[in-house]
Amino acid sequence: MIYEKSVIPIIESKYTLFTNTEKKIADYFLQCDTNMDINIQSVAEKLYVSQASISRFAKKCGFVGFREFIFAYLDSARVKKPNGNTTTQNVFNTYQDLLNKAYSLLDNDQVQRIVKMLVNSKKVIAVGKGSSGYAASEMESRFVRVGLDIDSLTDSDRIRMQSVFLKDGDTVIAFSISGKTEDVIFLLKHAHDRGKRTVFFTAADSPHLHEFCDEVVLVASLEYLENGNLISPQFPMLLVLDLIYSEYINIDSVYKSAILEDTVTTLNKKEDDRRFYLARPR
Incomplete structure (x- = not known):
């Protein structure tokens, strides 16, 4: 393709x-x-x-x-694909449509700017609620393994309280498909007012978002896809995160690969230790 x-x-x-x-x-x-x-x-x-x-x-x-x-x-007229005869075909066709949309919205320069923000951040706070919260959690899970100091928040109270605890060098990465999640918007505005860097992943662009977000990352919307209800809502965000992650680890790739290998080794050792203790006679 x-x-x-x-x-x-x-x-x-x-x-x-x-x-x-x-x-x-x-x-x-x-x-x-x-x-x-x-x-x-x-x-x-x-x-x-x-x-x-x-x-x-x-x-x-x-x-x-x-x-x-x-x-x-x-x-760029869309190529009409025949309707799938099976659920499997419909799901794969919908994913292909989504990939095409994501590619059309991709801004490579923006990806590089966000990567630079991450590199220069002392700490990253990733936030989101519902399905967008899964994207925030996934970002923490992936980036923490290559040495980024990052926490994810998905609870309303913790997202709002974070506005009090922001420190110099913090960057807030927020996720909301609708672009209207109140707690997420609240943190972004307060972070911006306190001079922190802010990045917002959303499927709905709006002029007011650019007033308090350094970067508004547009992700593909499922709303206009014929079988969009078959796709996990967080997938478009995870797709862009994969691109950012790939660019991030390419910077000083030898060092980051070593960290990732050490992390995996440590986690595997934990599993080996668990099996050892379970196998001991009691």
Whole structure:
């Protein structure tokens, strides 16, 4: 599979930012038959909206104007796959769609900036609730094994209390698919106000998030996938975490590989000790 950038995930990630008119335009392009002749005049007439509204929509999607948007849109038109005949096919097709979306939203420069933050952090606090909490816990589990000082918090009270205990050199990494989890937003705002670095993983972009987040990492949304309910909600976040983890261990890879090997050896020794004590005669 060759991955290509697509405009579709960009439209989906910014959907909540659109006005009602812009959502009407977004819906059109999310469902549009790309074999049709698409120009700004025909779209305006078909949707009963002004050409200016369409231009504003294109700019809100991050393009200079409609011409640049439509070139990118047609170039990245989704390939329609036949519906799977089995549950297995549906799950695999949905994962493939999700991977394509994730690739389209990926910002390699942003990944490098986040890795630099982690390298320069004295301590990292990863937070999230529900399925997003699993992503926070997984981040701690993986990064702590290569020497990063990191804790994960998934309890509402502990997330809020952490705002009191932040120290110099701390970085807050937060996870929320909806982008609206109150306790998580609370910590991010307080961390930002106290001069700490903040990173937010979410599927819903919003201008106000950029006011208190140094990095807003857009992850693929399951909402628009035909069989998105078959996929674990935290998977899109874990996918981006894998990329960040890979880049992180590549920095001073010999040293980090040695730490990881020592960690695994220590854990294996713990298991050997447990078997030894269980096997002793009583």
